[in-house]
Amino acid sequence: MTTILTTKSALTGGANAAPATLSPSIPDRDCPLCPRLADFRNAQRAREPSWFNAPVPSFGEADARLLIVGLAPGLQGANRTGRPFTGDYAGDLLYGTLLKYGFAKGRYEARPDDGLTLVDCRISNAVRCVPPQNKPLPAEINQCRTFLNATIAAMPHLRGIVALGRIAHDTLLKTLGLRSAAAPFAHGAVHQAGHLKLYDSYHCSRYNTNTGVLTTEMFHAVFARVKADLG
Numbered sequence: 001m002t003t004i005l006t007t008k009s010a011l012t013g014g015a016n017a018a019p020a021t022l023s024p025s026i027p028d029r030d031c032p033l034c035p036r037l038a039d040f041r042n043a044q045r046a047r048e049p050s051w052f053n054a055p056v057p058s059f060g061e062a063d064a065r066l067l068i069v070g071l072a073p074g075l076q077g078a079n080r081t082g083r084p085f086t087g088d089y090a091g092d093l094l095y096g097t098l099l100k101y102g103f104a105k106g107r108y109e110a111r112p113d114d115g116l117t118l119v120d121c122r123i124s125n126a127v128r129c130v131p132p133q134n135k136p137l138p139a140e141i142n143q144c145r146t147f148l149n150a151t152i153a154a155m156p157h158l159r160g161i162v163a164l165g166r167i168a169h170d171t172l173l174k175t176l177g178l179r180s181a182a183a184p185f186a187h188g189a190v191h192q193a194g195h196l197k198l199y200d201s202y203h204c205s206r207y208n209t210n211t212g213v214l215t216t217e218m219f220h221a222v223f224a225r226v227k228a229d230l231g
Contacts, residue, residue: 024150027055027128034140037129044079044130052082055129058151059084060122065159065230066103067152068094069168071203072127072136079130083112084123089206093219094123094164097204101223120230124151126171141171149175160226161196165203172198187214188222199226 032038045053056073070090073079077088085091087110095116098104103121108114127136127144136144152158152175161176163169169185172178176193183191189200201222202214209215 025147025154026057027144027147029054031055031129033143034129036137037127037131037140040132041129044075048080051080053079054082056082056084056125057128058122058124060118062122062154063157064118064120064122064155065157066121066162066226067155067158067160068121068123068162068164069148069172070123070125070164071167072125072134073130074134075130078125081110081112084125086110086112089209090204093204093209093216097216097219097223100220101227103223103227122151122155124148126168136167141167145171145175148172159196160199160230162199162201162222162226164201168203169198169200187218188225190225197229 027033030038041053044051056078070085073084074088074090077091078084078086081087085094091108091110095104095108098118098121099106099108102119104116104118106114106116108116126148127141128147129144131137131140148171152161161172163172163185166185170180173180173183176196176198178191178193178198183189183193183198185200187200187202191198191200199222201219202208204214204219207213
């Protein structure tokens with residue numbers, strides 16, 4: 001396990017403001033910061049007006065001790081439903097795992113009104129808007145990091161962060177002030193960042209599970225470790 005101190009700026013920040021004012025942690029529905037993503041979002045609104053089609057907010061309470069960070073909303077998943085990892089295969093594996101290890105309660109039915117609630121856990125994304133081909137550009141990841149920084153700063157009891165995939169890991173290194181050479185991404189790796197632990201996992205995408213890059217057992221092992229560490 002890597003042990004590194006964080007920079008002060010990564011763990012400080014203000015409280016949430018109203019979304020209409022471009023809050024530090026909640027982008028406005030018509031956030032203009034990434035023109036390519038804004039154009040794609042507007043095109044999806046015209047094509048599917050009943051979908052959410054906006055920056056997807058974090059799911060779960062700010063007083064949670066665990067934060068899970070994915071890449072970005074899926075086009076027919078969170079971009080459609082408005083809740084992270086809801087409505088696509090990645091959510092089936094993620095929420096099933098959270099239920100298994102006590103980080104969620106209720107029943108996951110792939111829709112935001114299914115009554116599922118998180119327990120001592122919150123879910124967010126490195127990029128809040130759906131990107132074309134599920135591939136945000138580096139400038140878009142950098143631009144959206146301000147919201148991730150503020151999300152972390154607004155969680156006073158945070159103790160652990162699970163990074164789902166390398167991109168989430170890399171943007172979290174910048175947020176937490178870690179050097180990539182000292183905290184390389186590897187499935188199952190744990191890196192110490194001051195009072196926080198950063199846990200790495202391959203992303204729970206259908207591609208990764210279909211190709212055998214990630215198995216259910218491998219994914220469960222990450223959250224078993226988190227559960228043991230949090231107590």
